[in-house]
Amino acid sequence: MKTTAATQQTGMKQEQFEKLFSEHREMVYRAAYSVTGDKQDAQDVLQDLFLKLIDHGLTLEFTTNPAAYLYRAAINEGRQKFRKRTRQNETDEGLEALRDAASDGKPHEKDMRERLLDAIAQLDLEFVEMLVLWADHGYTDAEIASMLGKTRGAVAVTLHRARARLKELMCGEKEVENS
Amino acid sequence: MKRDDMKIDEVLKQYLPHAPQEDIDADSETVLKRIREMRFQAEPAAAAEEKNAAKNAGDADAGWLHDFHVGILMAVDDLQGYGRPVSIALKLEEILEELVWATAVFLNLLLMERMGLVSSSPIDPGKPEELDQRYFAITELGRETLVKALAARQQAAERVSRPLKGFA
Numbered sequence: 001m002k003t004t005a006a007t008q009q010t011g012m013k014q015e016q017f018e019k020l021f022s023e024h025r026e027m028v029y030r031a032a033y034s035v036t037g038d039k040q041d042a043q044d045v046l047q048d049l050f051l052k053l054i055d056h057g058l059t060l061e062f063t064t065n066p067a068a069y070l071y072r073a074a075i076n077e078g079r080q081k082f083r084k085r086t087r088q089n090e091t092d093e094g095l096e097a098l099r100d101a102a103s104d105g106k107p108h109e110k111d112m113r114e115r116l117l118d119a120i121a122q123l124d125l126e127f128v129e130m131l132v133l134w135a136d137h138g139y140t141d142a143e144i145a146s147m148l149g150k151t152r153g154a155v156a157v158t159l160h161r162a163r164a165r166l167k168e169l170m171c172g173e174k175e176v177e178n179s
Numbered sequence: 180m181k182r183d184d185m186k187i188d189e190v191l192k193q194y195l196p197h198a199p200q201e202d203i204d205a206d207s208e209t210v211l212k213r214i215r216e217m218r219f220q221a222e223p224a225a226a227a228e229e230k231n232a233a234k235n236a237g238d239a240d241a242g243w244l245h246d247f248h249v250g251i252l253m254a255v256d257d258l259q260g261y262g263r264p265v266s267i268a269l270k271l272e273e274i275l276e277e278l279v280w281a282t283a284v285f286l287n288l289l290l291m292e293r294m295g296l297v298s299s300s301p302i303d304p305g306k307p308e309e310l311d312q313r314y315f316a317i318t319e320l321g322r323e324t325l326v327k328a329l330a331a332r333q334q335a336a337e338r339v340s341r342p343l344k345g346f347a
Contacts, residue, residue: 014219021214025207033198042198043206044261047213051259054218113194135191167187 012054020060021050024070027137031071032078034132037117041081049073068148075128082121119169127162134159209300213260216298217316244328250274251287252317252325255297260316263302264288267315288315296321 025046032045049070053060060066120128129148133139141159145152244252254270255262262270267288268281289310291297299313306312317325 014215017214017219018211021207021211025211026203029203029207030198033202034196037196039198039202039206042202043210046207047210047260050210050214051218054214112190113196116190116194117196131191132195135188135195136197163187166191170187170190 012057012059016059017054024067027067028070028074030136031074031132034136035075035078035120035128036082037113041078045074045077045081049077065149072129075132076125079121082117115170119166122169123165126158127165130155130159131162213316216318217260248287249328251284252296252321255315256317256325260314262315264311285311296324
């Protein structure tokens with residue numbers, strides 16, 4: 001018979017989990033929400049991430065920077081969810097078109113947000129990490145450097161490249177090449 | 180839009196989704212509750228509630244469980260708190276390798292929730308009354324019961340495969 005989670009031993013104590021969860025829940029949720037734009041997806045990322053930690057007994061003692069580890073995992077997991085949802089929407093394109101026509105939301109805003117999220121889904125993970133810390137969390141270059149364990153100069157250079165790449169993706173590669 | 184027209188910093192600041200603090204607090208509380216139920220002993224109050232439910236329903240040991248019930252618990256457990264009645268029924272079909280009647284699955288889920296073996300929460304918190312639109316998760320009591328049921332089946336299988344002493 002197939003093994004289920006019920007038969008697995010959990011290697012993390014409840015106190016360890018509660019401590020990790022209370023320290024990092026907000027940052028994980030925020031990161032996931034920024035790259036998915038969806039409350040349910042953010043909730044799913046938060047749950048999946050901590051369940052994985054519990055099931056693998058990862059108390060994060062192996063890393064000197066648990067916040068950076070969880071932040072990266074949240075961004076990664078969130079982007080996967082977004083890509084999956086986008087693929088699903090593409091198959092339901094007809095239905096979506098009907099919903100859009102019926103909705104009284106602001107089409108331009110919705111369009112810009114979708115384009116931004118689409119572009120973010122295609123960016124390098126390192127770029128997204130820094131852009132979200134800068135734009136959503138309001139971190140300075142120095143704060144980003146301290147959180148991700150990089151130098152301030154490296155952060156400034158990466159952020160510059162990230163913005164340029166994001167712009168290319170949002171404006172369409174062809175247009176950029178022609179300009 | 181042309182590349183030069185776009186001020187990417189403004190776009191990021193204006194359009195990057197920003198989670199409202201009240202959502203962060205409410206949603207992380209929901210997730211915390213779910214994880215406690217799925218992986219640890221439930222909170223004292225919830226644990227007492229589960230115990231009472233089990234008491235009311237008689238001894239919630241694994242003896243009464245048929246393959247169908249064990250399969251439902253396995254399906255709920257496999258879906259890690261994201262099982263809806265429909266997805267649980269589909270998962271159950273995979274486990275039992277036969278077609279199942281979704282209504283029977285749904286009714287058994289409601290019964291198991293009363294017994295404290297599973298718990299459920301609304302997918303959309305604004306519509307708690309829609310019973311078919313709920314996520315089901317296995318509780319600590321449900322997990323213990325499932326482990327017992329699987330162990331009993333394993334023992335039975337071993338007994339059957341072992342030749343009888345002194346026979347033939």
